[in-house]
Amino acid sequence: MTPDDRSPSEQDELDELSGLSRRSFLKGAGGGVVAGALAGGLAQPSTSEGVVPQEASAPGASTVSLSGRHQIALQVNGEQVLVDVEPQTTLLGALRHHVSPPMTGTKEVCDRGSCGACTVIVDGRPVYSCMQLADDMPGHAIRTIEGIGTPDDLSPVQEEFCRFDGLMCGFCTPGFIVASTACLEKHGAPDVDTIKRELSGNVCRCGTQTHIIRAVQAAGESGVLKGER
Amino acid sequence: MTSARNRPEWGSNDTHALLNSDIPRVDGPEKVTGRAIYTHDIRLPQMVYARLVVCPYPRAKIKSQSYRKARKVPGVVHGAPFKEVGDSIAFQGADGVVGAIVAETPEAAAAGLCGVKIDYEVLEPVVTPEDALAPGAPVVGRRGNVTGLSSSGDRAEVEAALSECAAVVRGTFRVPVQHHVSLETHGVVVDYRGGNEATVYFSTQGVTGSNREFASHLDLPSENVRVVAHNVGGGFGAKFGGGIEGRIACELALELRRPVHLMLTREDEFLMAGNRSGSEQRVIAGASRDGVFKALAVEADRHGGVGRGALPTPPYIYSVGNTYSEIRSVHTATDSSRAMRAPGHPQASFAMESVLDELAYGINMDPVEFRKKNLADPVYHRQLDRVAKEIGWLEHPHRTQPGVPENALAVGIGFGVAIWGSRSRDITVVDVRIGPDGSVLAATGVQDIGQGARTLVAAIVAEELGLAAHEVSTDIGDSRLPPSVASGGSVTTGSLGPSVKDGAFNARVELAKRIAPMLDAEPEEIRFADHRVFVEGDSGRSVSWKQACASLGKDPLQVSGRFQPHLRDQGIHGAQAAKVEVDLLTGRVTVLKMVSIQDQGLPLNRMAIRSQMNGGMIQALSFALFEERVLDKKTGLMLSGNLENYKIAGCGEMPELVAIIDDEDTREAVMGMAEASNIPGHSAIGNAIYNACGLRLREMPFTPARVLQAKGGMS
Numbered sequence: 001m002t003p004d005d006r007s008p009s010e011q012d013e014l015d016e017l018s019g020l021s022r023r024s025f026l027k028g029a030g031g032g033v034v035a036g037a038l039a040g041g042l043a044q045p046s047t048s049e050g051v052v053p054q055e056a057s058a059p060g061a062s063t064v065s066l067s068g069r070h071q072i073a074l075q076v077n078g079e080q081v082l083v084d085v086e087p088q089t090t091l092l093g094a095l096r097h098h099v100s101p102p103m104t105g106t107k108e109v110c111d112r113g114s115c116g117a118c119t120v121i122v123d124g125r126p127v128y129s130c131m132q133l134a135d136d137m138p139g140h141a142i143r144t145i146e147g148i149g150t151p152d153d154l155s156p157v158q159e160e161f162c163r164f165d166g167l168m169c170g171f172c173t174p175g176f177i178v179a180s181t182a183c184l185e186k187h188g189a190p191d192v193d194t195i196k197r198e199l200s201g202n203v204c205r206c207g208t209q210t211h212i213i214r215a216v217q218a219a220g221e222s223g224v225l226k227g228e229r
Numbered sequence: 230m231t232s233a234r235n236r237p238e239w240g241s242n243d244t245h246a247l248l249n250s251d252i253p254r255v256d257g258p259e260k261v262t263g264r265a266i267y268t269h270d271i272r273l274p275q276m277v278y279a280r281l282v283v284c285p286y287p288r289a290k291i292k293s294q295s296y297r298k299a300r301k302v303p304g305v306v307h308g309a310p311f312k313e314v315g316d317s318i319a320f321q322g323a324d325g326v327v328g329a330i331v332a333e334t335p336e337a338a339a340a341g342l343c344g345v346k347i348d349y350e351v352l353e354p355v356v357t358p359e360d361a362l363a364p365g366a367p368v369v370g371r372r373g374n375v376t377g378l379s380s381s382g383d384r385a386e387v388e389a390a391l392s393e394c395a396a397v398v399r400g401t402f403r404v405p406v407q408h409h410v411s412l413e414t415h416g417v418v419v420d421y422r423g424g425n426e427a428t429v430y431f432s433t434q435g436v437t438g439s440n441r442e443f444a445s446h447l448d449l450p451s452e453n454v455r456v457v458a459h460n461v462g463g464g465f466g467a468k469f470g471g472g473i474e475g476r477i478a479c480e481l482a483l484e485l486r487r488p489v490h491l492m493l494t495r496e497d498e499f500l501m502a503g504n505r506s507g508s509e510q511r512v513i514a515g516a517s518r519d520g521v522f523k524a525l526a527v528e529a530d531r532h533g534g535v536g537r538g539a540l541p542t543p544p545y546i547y548s549v550g551n552t553y554s555e556i557r558s559v560h561t562a563t564d565s566s567r568a569m570r571a572p573g574h575p576q577a578s579f580a581m582e583s584v585l586d587e588l589a590y591g592i593n594m595d596p597v598e599f600r601k602k603n604l605a606d607p608v609y610h611r612q613l614d615r616v617a618k619e620i621g622w623l624e625h626p627h628r629t630q631p632g633v634p635e636n637a638l639a640v641g642i643g644f645g646v647a648i649w650g651s652r653s654r655d656i657t658v659v660d661v662r663i664g665p666d667g668s669v670l671a672a673t674g675v676q677d678i679g680q681g682a683r684t685l686v687a688a689i690v691a692e693e694l695g696l697a698a699h700e701v702s703t704d705i706g707d708s709r710l711p712p713s714v715a716s717g718g719s720v721t722t723g724s725l726g727p728s729v730k731d732g733a734f735n736a737r738v739e740l741a742k743r744i745a746p747m748l749d750a751e752p753e754e755i756r757f758a759d760h761r762v763f764v765e766g767d768s769g770r771s772v773s774w775k776q777a778c779a780s781l782g783k784d785p786l787q788v789s790g791r792f793q794p795h796l797r798d799q800g801i802h803g804a805q806a807a808k809v810e811v812d813l814l815t816g817r818v819t820v821l822k823m824v825s826i827q828d829q830g831l832p833l834n835r836m837a838i839r840s841q842m843n844g845g846m847i848q849a850l851s852f853a854l855f856e857e858r859v860l861d862k863k864t865g866l867m868l869s870g871n872l873e874n875y876k877i878a879g880c881g882e883m884p885e886l887v888a889i890i891d892d893e894d895t896r897e898a899v900m901g902m903a904e905a906s907n908i909p910g911h912s913a914i915g916n917a918i919y920n921a922c923g924l925r926l927r928e929m930p931f932t933p934a935r936v937l938q939a940k941g942g943m944s
Contacts, residue, residue: 068303086336096270097335104270105263107462109412110495114873117412145263154258162257165836168844169679170260171412171462177261200881203872205410205463206679207844209880 072138076103077147085134092118094134095144105145105174109203116202117175119182120144126182128201145174148181156222157181160215168206176202180216189220237734237793239897242831246758247692251836255687255699256460256677265460268432269492271418277306279481279491280338281474282328282345283500287321287562287865288352288367299330299344304337307485308345311477318349320369320535321356321865322501322564323473331481331489354865355562358509358532362559369560370535376560377537382553390524390551394515396591402512402580403928405857406532407505408498409569410877413462415502416492417475419443421482426453429479431471432492434464435715437656437674440708442471446479456708461678466568466717467503468678499870503567504858506531506538510580516588522603523550527580531558531573536565539573545581546648547603563860568717570845571649571904575852575911579929582645582912586919593629596916597622597644608828609646611893612804616644616824619887620806631923637814640821641921645909647803651829651900653723655792658711659732661690663740663786667778669694671732672704675713675725680903681837682721686729688834693733694740695757696774711789719901723797726833726899732790739788744777798898802891803827803905805846807913808884811921813940816933818918820850820884823910828894829902835890842888842906849910851878854930 067087074081074094083098092111095103106129109117113131120129121143149155154162157180167173176199183190183198190198195216204212242249259265291314299308310328312318318325328345332338355361361374368374391397413432421427429443436458444451461468478491493502510529516522522544531538543554589599597617601610617623625642626632632639659673671690677683687701694701704710714724740762741755748755748771750764763771772780808822825842832838855876859869869875911929919925924939 086334088336088340093335097272102270102272104266104272107267107412108269109414110872112495112871112873114871115412149262151258151262151264154261158258158261161261162253165251165254165257165840167254167257167260168681168840169412169463170256170265170460171267173260174263177263196880196883200879203412203877203879205412205465205848205877206840207847208840209847209878209883210843210886211840213880213883 072135074134074137074142075140076142077144083134087135089134090130091120091132091134091137091142092129095129103144103146107171107174109171116179117172119175119178119202121178121182124185126179145178148177155181157184157216157219160219161212164211164215164218166208166212166215168208172202172204176204176212180212180219183216184220187220190216192217237730237796239730239796239831239899242892242895242897245692246695247688247698248833249831249835252684252688252698252834253836254681255684255703267413267460267462268416268418268430268458269413269462271430271490273418273420273488275422276418276488276490277331277333277485278335278338279329279331279478279489280342280494281326281477281497282310282330282342282347283497284318284325284327284349285866286318286349286351287354287356289318289349290352291316291327292348292350294345294347296328296345298346299341302332302337302341302344304333305330305341306333307331307481308341320562320564321867322534325500326473326477329477329481331485351864354863356860356865357862358530358559358561360862361561369562374560376558378555378557380555381542382551384526384553387524387526387551387553391513391515394523395518396588397513397515398584398587398591399513400584400587400925400927402510402583404508404576404579405929406507407569407852407856408858408875409465409467409503410875411463411465411467414493414495414498415468415472415474417471417478418488418490419478419482420488421447421479421486422488423486425449428455428457430457431475432461432468433458434461434468434676434678434717436676436706436708437712437715438708439471443475443479446476447483458676458706460706461676464678464716465570466572469715469717473501495872496870499875500867501564503569504534504564505569505572506533506536506566506576508532508538508540508576510576512580512584514584514588516592518592520592520594520599520602521550522547522585522588525549525552527554529554529556531556532561533558533566534561534563536567538566541573541577543577543581545577546646547581547585548605549603562865570848570907574904574908575849578645578908578912579915582909583915583925583927586643586916587925590630595628600644600646604646606802608802609804612802612826612891613644613646615826615889616804616806619824619889620808620822622806627920631920634813634922637812639811639813639921640808641811641917641919642806642808643913643916643918643920644804644806645912645916647805647905647908649719649801649902649905651719651723651799651801651902653720653797653799653900654714655794657713657725657728657792659686659728659790660711661732661736661788661790663736663778663781665778665781665783665785667775668702669696669700670702670704671729672710673713673725673728674705674708674710675721676706676716678716680716680721680841681834682716682725684837685722685726685833689726689729690733690736693730693737693757695759695761719904722833722899722901723799724792727793727796728790730790730796731793732788735788735790736786739786740777743780743786744772747772747780796898798830798896798900801828801900801902801905803908805909805913807910807917809914809917809921811918811924811936813922816936816940818854818931818936820854820882820914822885822887823850823913824887824889825906825910826889826891827902827906828891830894830896830898830900832890833899838890838902839888841903843886845903845906846886846910847878847883848907850882850884850914852929853911853914854878854882854932857930
């Protein structure tokens with residue numbers, strides 16, 4: 001069935017169903033409208049499945065309407081990545097499900113901005129990738145766990161996590177590593193209170209928090225600053 | 230230990246080359262770089278994503294339902310109900326799974342879910358024990374709303390003993406339902422594309438044998454189904470069987486002949502993935518003037534939803550002259566409780582440690598001394614003394630009566646003890662292979678759920694062969710590997726460790742036999758240490774590890790290890806202390822410091838044990854101050870069903886934690902310890918609040934509202 005087969009009312013209903021609740025929640029506006037300032041960064045999306053982006057009808061309002069699958073270009077760990085997304089696709093969803101090959105280091109735990117497992121660095125700041133729409137991300141520099149060290153070449157904070165056992169099951173760990181990296185880049189050698197504050201948006205259930213705090217402190221004290229290794 | 234004996238021995242705990250030290254996790258680098266693949270992360274060609282349609286009400290009837298619009302959403306490949314119009318939902322959780330949507334992408338599955346229209350007739354929810362016990366309440370279970378009543382002891386004798394006590398305390402202790410909150414939700418990826426074979430990726434605490442369950446769902450021979458769990462994002466007792474989500478994923482895969490990815494959402498996880506049962510314990514306890522715990526009467530209800538719930542029979546740990554108890558399950562129409570880290574014990578600990586404290590203060594006795602007086606086992610005495618010293622009890626200004634705060638902030642200290650069986654099972658087989666290139670591989674079906682099983686396997690083999698832990702490769706988390714134990718009840722270390730040691734021992738003995746002629750020595754004289762193989766007492770006659778392995782020729786050396794009962798023991802203790810600050814203006818409780826001491830025989834990996842102790846303390850802190858499942862009494866809707874409403878302790882709440890390994894336990898045997906470390910922490914926090922300011926909180930969590938309520942009641 002193509003969109004043309006449907007009656008207008010049915011199409012409206014389906015547009016509603018296409019998961020716009022998250023958009024409404026994030027933007028305070030329904031109807032698949034992205035505010036112009038945010039859409040400004042959109043790299044000319046090509047259309048892979050009957051798609052739009054088009055200027056909204058309201059004169060002067062710099063907005064675009066999106067529906068269906070379309071391609072955007074993300075800048076991830078210094079490389080341009082073309083990815084097919086839907087309007088409701090989050091940055092987390094794009095990384096985990098739509099980038100090829102998938103980047104599954106960033107974890108989905110709550111999918112609503114309350115656990116930090118999906119933390120990535122956007123333009124130098126840690127953000128919850130589950131609370132960012134993929135369509136808002138072109139033009140922004142995204143760093144994920146995959147861009148911070150490898151098993152054979154760990155970053156200083158990754159080394160300290162291993163040394164102090166700042167991980168157990170490991171599911172929260174990528175989010176903590178990314179948030180810790182952002183913390184170290186911002187503060188250099190942060191004190192314990194600063195570390196606690198900067199990592200307060202990340203949740204761990206196994207109970208590694210005190211070891212994580214020590215690991216971040218040690219990484220800061222080792223003097224390897226500002227992330228460039 | 231590499232001395233030649235005819236059977237493996239751990240040797241004295243202070244003579245290890247690698248074990249009994251801080252051993253970094255061998256899978257640390259994979260996990261800190263996001264390279265470790267969990268079930269959530271499995272991506273397969275043609276894979277589809279399934280979402281469950283879940284009734285939010287505990288009890289309801291389906292008046293009408295339509296999946297028509299859901300099926301029209303682009304990308305949705307399947308959408309169907311499991312129940313028909315007129316069918317009932319009997320309880321929240323598994324019975325509330327009324328349908329499923331399957332789609333090409335997670336977004337389409339979510340959109341499809343929005344298209345499902347169901348009208349429910351909402352029935353009386355029965356979510357509180359009071360509702361379940363009310364006259365004329367709807368019957369929740371098949372056998373009624375009250376089951377499993379058991380009693381022990383003689384009530385008349387307890388009452389007679391109570392009449393002679395110098396101090397008698399009465400109290401009703403309420404523990405809420407707690408959730409496991411594994412960060413990786415429950416779920417599976419079923420890779421079945423038609424044909425006679427399937428692979429199931431499964432976030433589980435028990436890999437070995439789990440293929441049988443999925444084979445039954447898929448109607449395949451069990452040997453044709455392989456289950457894989459290379460990394461598991463936490464379990465805490467809730468991840469044993471495949472559950473309803475496992476069955477549904479298999480059914481969908483059978484129908485669609487495509488791999489099905491079905492991981493619960495966080496909301497689904499809270500609704501249907503189990504919990505720690507709550508409890509209400511009505512207690513009367515008495516002690517003599519000289520500090521002997523004379524009498525105890527407990528009437529207790531387990532709140533396990535449609536499940537049984539868990540609570541040990543009183544008295545818990547302590548010796549009591551006369552005890553009478555009645556325990557029963559009161560069923561509500563809510564998700565069944567499951568095992569959770571020391572099932573039933575934290576609940577029992579809260580009531581028991583609280584009344585002990587009250588009795589001690591009731592006779593003006595130091596609660597540490599009162600505990601020791603009523604604990605026969607001397608291990609508890611040394612452990613209590615140690616945590617008392619470490620928390621600063623001996624310098625604490627008020628030890629036999631609570632503090633009378635002069636300003637808004639009051640500081641107090643409290644205690645609790647633990648117990649656990651730490652048993653083991655004779656099931657694990659470990660294959661050890663040494664390659665001519667010097668590579669070593671240890672393989673067994675055990676799973677690493679965060680406890681460090683993979684590192685334990687590598688380290689035991691490495692020590693035996695004189696290598697480093699990271700030089701031993703491991704193959705675990707696969708049902709096709711030799712069998713191992715499910716990880717629950719702290720059985721992993723005691724069940725796995727002896728088999729690994731036996732396999733490593735056999736590998737060393739066999740390699741020694743091959744090397745001995747090269748070094749002109751008897752096999753019994755061959756030693757392994759620091760990457761060298763040498764003759765005891767003659768370091769001149771030696772070869773490097775690589776040279777030794779090269780002498781194997783073309784074929785690797787392969788041996789197996791089996792369970793050796795003399796290498797494990799069971800039965801552990803544990804004590805904890807907590808220091809808190811209570812703000813009497815706001816009611817806020819801040820935990821300043823916690824101390825835990827734990828015995829476990831030979832501490833295989835000291836760092837992993839300290840991490841487990843920290844985890845036990847942090848989970849107890851979180852349970853004490855924050856965690857509580859909240860259901861709306863009128864509708865039964867869950868009000869605490871995501872992490873923003875069900876708070877768990879984070880970095881901001883971290884106190885100073887001191888984790889002490891009790892090295893006075895010199896048993897040359899291994900056993901698990903994770904459960905014990907999770908038992909007494911919240912009780913110690915409750916007792917610390919009382920010690921700080923004289924407020925006895927008998928209902929958890931100890932929220933500001935409850936502190937202020939108790940304060941109001943005091944004046």
